[in-house]
Amino acid sequence: MCCLLWLSLVLSYLIEVNKGQEKMEVYRASGSSMFFPGVPEDDRDLAKFFQWEVCRGNAENETTTGVVQFHAGDTKPSLLKKYIGRLDFFPSNGSFVLQNLTSSDEGLYMLFINLRKVTAQTVRLQITDQLSKASILSNSSSLASTISLTCDVSGKPHGYQWQKDGKEISRPHQLMNRNRSLIIPSARKGDCGTYTCIAINPVSFTQADYTLTIYGIPPEQIVIIVASFAGLILSLVPFIGLIRLCWFKRNTRQASLRQYKLLFLSLFSSNILSLVAIFTALAFWIVLKGAAPMSVVAICFVAILLIFAVTASIAIWNPDSIRRFLGNTSFRASLDVSGIICSFIVIAISVVILAEEIQQNNQGCHVIILAWSTLAPLMVLLVIIFSVYFVIWRCGDGARSQGEQQGGRELQSLNGINADQEPEPEYLQRS
Known part of the structure; x- marks a missing residue:
């Protein structure tokens, strides 16, 4: 595609005919050669004397010097000293080739x-250098800034063309400085990509690629970050609190019903708020970035946990439920573990979302999303942790129950022995 573009522009610059074939403009690179055509074949018999001249300068300061002369019957042409060894003349039609061209x-x-x-054999020769060492300079890579991409080329380009990811650029991109600079106003994430600058002159072309990476977090994604961070902080409170209650429940059994109610309501309220926050973050994520399979599964799972947490909180507020809760260790353990699981899931999802946002901010546009793949291993780790926790909790609870039962039997046996032994009468003690 670049070659076709270059050929089309070269043809437009290579031969430029003005006003009835009176002047031909030709571009050549330094060090190359140029063929100057002679008279047509029909006029060769009439030609007795050939003379080539070159005119340099402008209309106010114009100089004309001879290049080559040849009379019919001469053995060799007459050349200026600067052309000796570089000019090959053809006496048959008056044409010649000039080699090792310079400015x-x-x-x-x-x-x-x-x-x-002969007006038909008037040629304007332009010498230009081949283009090389192309590069693209950028002034910024920040989100919402005005980014200017400037094509820097060694040589004298006659034109520039820009492409983005192999296609023609479109609005709102703007071209300035004779298409040398590409302006991207209010850069967005969608503006990142590979930009190509093609510099062209009639003797060569060159191109440079630049991968634009735009750093920053779009304003619409700030809600995702804030909600994920809030969910992470709010989930740590019930996570730590419920674990402490599970491990130190012997001491907390002496607490009053009101204290239990306030304690568990505060923990479950924090759990509900964390679930609401992470549900909001997932909803915004799906709306802004699309419904990935893992994100859809996560938001459905969070919705189920949110319903369960709200139901558990309402049940705890009922005094009858509190009494059953205090009297049934299995119900209490399941409620504790469910709260811890909710907190753990919220922490895991919050960490995944924050890792995704940080990764996108650091890598700009070309992001390899890997954080969501860690959610499944985190869930497996969750099952392992709480399986171990449940075994330890059951073993500890069984040992404590057995110890309490044994202590009760010893106390009862001791009380029984003291009851069987009646005190001696007072008169026996006196004797």
Whole structure:
């Protein structure tokens, strides 16, 4: 595609015919050669004297010098000293080839036949360097800033063209400085990609690629970060509190019913708020970034846990439920574990979302999303942790129950012995 583009522009610059074939403009690179055509075949018999001249400068300061002369019957042409060894003349039609071109060879070359100017053989030669060492310079990579991409090329380009990911650029991109600079106002995440600058002149072309990475967090994604962070903080409170209650419930059994109610309501209220926060973060994530399978499963799971947590909190407020809760260790253990599981899940999802946002901010546009894949291993770890916890809790509770039963039997046996032994009468004690 670049080659076709270059050829089309080269053809437009290579030969430029003005006003009835009177002047031909040709571009050549330094060090190359140029062929200057002679008279047509029908006029060759009439040509007795060939003379080429070159005109340099502008209309106010114009100089004309000879290049080559040849009379019919001469053995070799007459050349200026600067052209000796570089010019090959063809006496049959007056054409010649000039080699090792330099910038001093620029000018308007005119052919005279028999001292008469031939307008069809008027050539304007332009010498230009080949383009090389192209690069793209950027002034910024921040979100919502005005980014300017400037094409820097060694040589004299005659034109520039820009592409984005192999396609033509579109609005709101703007071209300035004769298309050398590409302006991206109010850069967004969608503006990142691979930009290509193609610099062209009639003798060569070159291109440079630049991968634009835009750093920053879009304003609409701040809700995701704030909600995830709030869910993470709020979930730590019931997570730590419920674990402490599970491990130190012997001491807490002496607490009053009101204290239990307030304690568990505060823990479960924090748990509910954390679930609401993470549900909000997941909802915004799905709306803004699409419904990935893991995110959909996560939001459904969080919704189920939220319903369960609200139901448990309402049940705890009922005094009858509190009494059953205090009297039934299995119900209490399941409620404790469910609260801890909710907190653990909220912590895991919050960490995954925050890791995704940090990763996108650090890597800009080209993000390899890996954080969601860690959610499944976290769930497996959750099952292992609470399986171990449940075994330890049951063993400890069984040992404590057995110890209490044994202590009760010893106390009863001791009380029984003291009851069987009646005190001696007072008169026996006196004797």
